[in-house]
Amino acid sequence: MTVEAGTQQERVAGRVWAVRLDAHGRPSAGTVRLSCSRPACADQHFSSTPAGRKAAVEHVNMHLARIRADGGPRGEAWCGCRAADCAWHTSDVLTGRRDGARPAEGTVRCGGPVVLMVHANRAGRLWRIAETCVRCAAAIPDCRVLDTAPPPRPAPAPIGAGREAAGKPETGREPTGGNVAAVFSDHAPSPLPPSASASASADASSPAAGSAVTPGARTASPGGAPQRAKRWGKIAQRTVPHDLQPDVLRVELTELGDAFRAYQQRAEPDLVVLAELHERKARAFALWADVTGDGTLRHEAHRARKAAQTTLEMHENRVGGPIGTASGNGPVVERLLTRQQAVHARTVLGHVQDHAPHPEAEVHLAVLLLTLRAARAGIGNITGQDLTAWLQGDAERVLEQLVAADWLRLPGTVTEALASRPEDPTAVTVPTLLPEQPRPFVFGKTTHSKISGWAQKAVGDRKIRKKKLGAATRLLALYSAAHTRPDGRLGHAEDDGLDLDKAAAFCALQPEEITGHAELLIAADWLAEADTTGGRLRGQLTERVLPLGGLL
Structure with a gap:
């Protein structure tokens, strides 16, 4: 991506590969369909669930081999779990809460280096490979970390920048004499005390290092001009203002609009992914309504919440539930009613x-x-x-x-x-x-x-x-x-x-x-x-x- 001179390298979205097994055809036939979220991977059909699982594991290993051949995980990537609103793990794992209550705003943050992880659900019907932060990887049940990305290199400063910018070193980095807000992959500001800069590199790999400087984290200079123009976007035929506050809401609405448009380009629908997008939209629009006092935004949030519920019911009605055993190996029932x-x-x-x-x-x-x-x-x-x-x-x-x-x-x-x-x-x-x-x-x-x-x-x-x-x-x-x-x-x-x-x-x-x-x-x-x-x-x-x- 192109960035302005003198700023750090722009971070890109973490890659995610999702391999799924779903029922196909008549329930009595017992056939399954193997699908991959990558558009280049065509669907495959198998006569039994064990054959489909074997092919799914081989497909996952094929992607892992390609990722390693391409250099492994990228240090400049945002957390892929955060892009899914951290829905792959429970929030109490990160916050230490056991009561199941929703954590306060800003208490859950991604952090640490980018890792390549893989995990499968207990039913043996979904495998996911993703570039995530080390904290999310530690919080995802049954997750296995395969590789850790090297720290991203900072963008080189233009020639003469050290002479033209008063009081700034030639590396293009801001001085760390005061408190600097490091923006992690969940876009939540985290205050950094001056004493933390010396030990940041030593603590970066620890999941508990929520206030350490992560590789490639963007920093904002206190009182200075913004390093680049703020993004604006569109979602649900509404323009997201470039000056909308808080900044985390503006970024979430912008990225959510992009996610909906990317979903519309998919070759086949995935109702679970669509329900997650509707849930994110409901939360974002509810916060937007609280900030602006616009009642139509609250109505849109209510509609998104209903859409998420209906989409999950459609998925449940389409896939059905396992009969006989709790492991999900039984026949799939196509329900007439949700x-x-x-x-x-x-x-x-x-x-x-x-x-x-x-x-x-x-x-x-x-x-x-x-x-x-x-x-x-x-x-x-x-x-x-x-x-x-x-x-x-x-x-x-x-x-x-x-x-x-x-x-x-x-x-x-x-x-x-x-x-x-x-x-x-x-x-x-x-x-x-x-x-x-x-x-x-x-x-x-x-x-x-x-x-x-x-x-x-x-x-x-x-x-x-x-x-x-x-x-x-x-x-x-x-x-x-x-x-x-x-x-x-x-x-x-x-x-x-x-x-x-x-x-x-x-x-x-x-x-x-x-x-x-x-x-x-x-x-x-x-x-x-x-x-x-x-x-x-x-x-x-x-x-x-x-x-x-x-x-x-």
């Missing part, structure tokens, strides 16, 4: 139970179907095929009950509604869901569509249809799927199953009748096991229906 969408789905089921006009399984099933169609505006389209698929031979009787109870309003007769076709559906109205009524649901169009598709797949499961199971059994199948943990077990871990009375009320059954319907679901390969003793419904979904699980 965790938050499953929360909304359970809200719909609760609304159906509370607002069904008759305690009858067929009525509950019809109320569920019509509620999903009219959830957002109180009006929805439906065809005769939809009604007969869900209610079979009871469609006419059930619709007449709902119309008589004024729970449902039709533009014509029940017979006309049952005769409607997809090209000319019937617009039905559910008065309790009209916009002028209190809104029971707060989800948007995408979540509404996902929940509707989830319910359709559960109620219309092919094995349940093949066994010709009734409305109560299908309601129990839907209820059990909505209340499962990631491993397929029913209910929260601390609850030991589902409350039998609540499950029976949703299915319009007596609690003692649940046992017979649970056995029907076992025969239909929906439940692997079931137990109704002690007033609880315990059991587990079979592997084939795990994608319908509600992720409690």
